Amino acid sequence: MNDTKTIVKVGIADLNLVTAPDIIRTSGLGSCVGVVIYDPTKKVAGLSHVLLPDSKLAKQANFNTYKFADTAVPILIDKLLKRGARKYALKAKIAGGAQMFNFTSTSDIMRIGARNIEAVQLVLKENQIPILSSDVAGNVGRTIEFDPSTSMLKIRKVNKDEFYI
């Protein structure tokens, strides 16, 4: 009945879930990090497009919790569990965290890519979710697509062939 693939798109500072055969993608990751968390057996996956590392950076009263690594990832895990994923079975794959411009300034905000990667690794570790593969850092943008039926993450970069991790 439902064997056509739908591609669920995740925007900046957003997150969403899919179940096989659907796939989930996010486009144009720069310093942002795309965090995929999935249960390989239940074939359910979630993707979060993290913009900033830490919600302590928020200078707003009602900030968007999907924007920060430390708030978005726990929400994503929670949603996955409600969708039938099992906590102990969860795995992660991550991509992004590039530094797009070679800034000479040493201001913290300018090395946000590296900080995003660290923050994502930390929150995944706190939740005991292993990162099985990752394609992070560098200075290029990435578009990523995860297929929960194969547990593979497809990565596209400008002027490069697509590859899977």
Place this chain on the structure above:
Amino acid sequence: MKYESLSSIEKDALREIGNIGAGNAATSMSKLVNKKIDMQVPSVKIVGYDEMMELIGGPEETIVAMLFQIKGDVLGTVYFILSLEEAEALIKKIINEDDFSFLNDEESNEMAISALQEIGNIVTGSYLTALSDFTNINMQPSVPYLSIDMAGAVLTVGLLEISQVSDYAIIIDTRISSDLGDGIHGNFFLLPEPETLPKLFHALGIKTDE
């Protein structure tokens, strides 16, 4: 100050700023390529992050972007954005090399990229000088930073400071284009940081509540 609550007078003021800046930039661009350069009426848009990417063809679109950080009394980011084809056309004109392509060997790329940075420097410099003269506010552009990559990846850099205080960005967008149908258009995106907006309005004689 909340972007969403800008009055129409405030938006008009920002549009005028874009007008003056890009008018000046179009003149310098015109001198560089020895062609008439037209400018469209600037638009002031208050957009979510995803909408911002859609303004120039979506997050995956490959763009050539030069980023300048504005320092001084007003903080923000200026992008001068060209499509890949437009940047190539522009470089061909400047370095007189008709078969130039970004995909070619690296040696000519290096020269092309420094030519492009110089163009960006001149054009954006005149954009900011005009703003600074008009508002009497000190604005200094950083050196140009060039990136040729996906729009989403390149443009989020300008959102990092803003995204800590707002889920929206204010974009003063001005498009310049040459009239000979050779496809050179450039977009200026000016993204002022929210805290410095009242200063900008004050300089323009607009009273703000905050």
